[in-house]
Amino acid sequence: MDLVNEILNIVLPPLVFLSLFLLSPLLIFFNLLRRVQGFRNAEDVAGKVVIITGASSGIGEELAYEYARRGARITLVARREDRLRAVAEKSRQLGSPDVVVIYGDVSVVEDCKRFVQETINHFGQLDHLVNNAGIVDLKMFEDYSNISEAAARVMNTNFWGSVHATHFAIPHLKRTNGKIAVVSSIAGWSSPPYLSIYGASKAAMINFYETLRIEIGPEIGITIVTPGLIKTEIVNPELLGAMRGLAFFPAMSAGRCARGIVDGVCRRQRFVTEPSWFGVSFWVKTLCPDLMDMFYRFILSPRPKRD
Ligand SMILES: NC(=O)c1ccc[n+]([C@@H]2O[C@H](COP(=O)([O-])OP(=O)(O)OC[C@H]3O[C@@H](n4cnc5c(N)ncnc54)[C@H](OP(=O)(O)O)[C@@H]3O)[C@@H](O)[C@H]2O)c1
Ligand SMILES: *[C@@H]1O[C@H](CO)[C@@H](O)[C@H](O)[C@H]1NC(C)=O
Numbered sequence: 001m002d003l004v005n006e007i008l009n010i011v012l013p014p015l016v017f018l019s020l021f022l023l024s025p026l027l028i029f030f031n032l033l034r035r036v037q038g039f040r041n042a043e044d045v046a047g048k049v050v051i052i053t054g055a056s057s058g059i060g061e062e063l064a065y066e067y068a069r070r071g072a073r074i075t076l077v078a079r080r081e082d083r084l085r086a087v088a089e090k091s092r093q094l095g096s097p098d099v100v101v102i103y104g105d106v107s108v109v110e111d112c113k114r115f116v117q118e119t120i121n122h123f124g125q126l127d128h129l130v131n132n133a134g135i136v137d138l139k140m141f142e143d144y145s146n147i148s149e150a151a152a153r154v155m156n157t158n159f160w161g162s163v164h165a166t167h168f169a170i171p172h173l174k175r176t177n178g179k180i181a182v183v184s185s186i187a188g189w190s191s192p193p194y195l196s197i198y199g200a201s202k203a204a205m206i207n208f209y210e211t212l213r214i215e216i217g218p219e220i221g222i223t224i225v226t227p228g229l230i231k232t233e234i235v236n237p238e239l240l241g242a243m244r245g246l247a248f249f250p251a252m253s254a255g256r257c258a259r260g261i262v263d264g265v266c267r268r269q270r271f272v273t274e275p276s277w278f279g280v281s282f283w284v285k286t287l288c289p290d291l292m293d294m295f296y297r298f299i300l301s302p303r304p305k306r307d
Helices: 002-040 058-069 082-094 110-125 149-176 196-216 237-242 243-247 256-266 276-287 287-298
Strands: 049-053 072-076 099-103 128-131 179-183 221-225
Touching: 049 058, 049 110, 049 149, 058 072, 058 082, 058 128, 058 256, 072 082, 072 110, 072 128, 082 099, 099 110, 128 149, 128 256, 149 179, 149 196, 179 196, 179 256, 179 276, 196 221, 237 243, 243 287, 276 287
Parallel strands: 049 072, 049 128, 072 099, 128 179, 179 221
Antiparallel strands: none
16 A cells, blocks of 8 residues: 555656646636626525624624615624614615614524524525624734633634534525625635734634535535725724734725625625735745745734844
8 A cells, every 4th residue: 555655646746737737728717617607697685684793893794784785684693782783774774675683692602593593583584694703813822821711712703603603504594595605814824923813713714614615515605705904993003013014005995895795605606805816825825835924924024023
């Protein structure tokens, strides 16, 4: 068996590389075809039922307005009651026929079960689940004093919050051939400093939903969203102070980002990156990882010297 592996070690990489190279025009063609097909068969969400988590501010709030303009019926989930009520009111004004507000914490399993169940009780169906709720934890890894507490908080919200809601929603989404959108981050593939735990939670999301797409892909559409820099409460002075280079990046408005997300979900895109030019970081990271490291270490967040 070892001999077989030795032979494969030598023969397989060049063979696969050459085949992919020769097949690349065909692969690109099929990819384009799928994009065009997605564009032409884009879902009309008027009257459809959508759950949006983290809808009280930022991208989630704008997602609510975007779905509302398209006539969807919406369940809004978050912890801040006053903010959520205001978002619900504006969503109704923008054209949503029915908006339900559910206060809940996605890091609590029972809450995830409850907001899915209450949505079904009220609307009788579920078409889209948008896992958007998320928190950032900004720290150099060495500076954590209570690592278990910090890591659990971020993972329980970003990763487990999405996984649990997804678990309870799947039986209902299967009935409608529905869709799941999940808001990860480019930090999920590009490893920026100060965001080790956050980036790990976002990477876990990407991997989990890629696996889920293979398991239930044909029945339920899965779109993984990887935003770059979006103007929301997450991008606060603390973040800009740590990653000083960020200030030079043009942040996209949350409204424009939300439009891109809903378009991508309705077109059954596998990935949506907003703004899309941030996608080049994927190629840089894959093809020249050292360059990516240098960019983060020296340009984006030069570490202050300590004595
Ligand atoms: N802004 C960016 O540049 C950027 C870049 C990449 C990825 N993202 C991702 O985009 C998503 C939305 O973030 P944002 O930028 O729009 O920031 P934001 O304005 O802070 O929104 C975060 C939302 O998540 C909700 N949330 C947080 N913890 C929750 C919990 N335990 N249970 C329920 N809801 C919770 C918040 O509502 P309550 O506090 O009321 O619960 C809020 O509505 C996040 O997943 C974030 O990681 C943002
Ligand atoms: C860390 O935080 C958790 C939860 O708040 C607590 O139970 C634990 O005792 C803390 N550990 C240390 C070492 O402070």
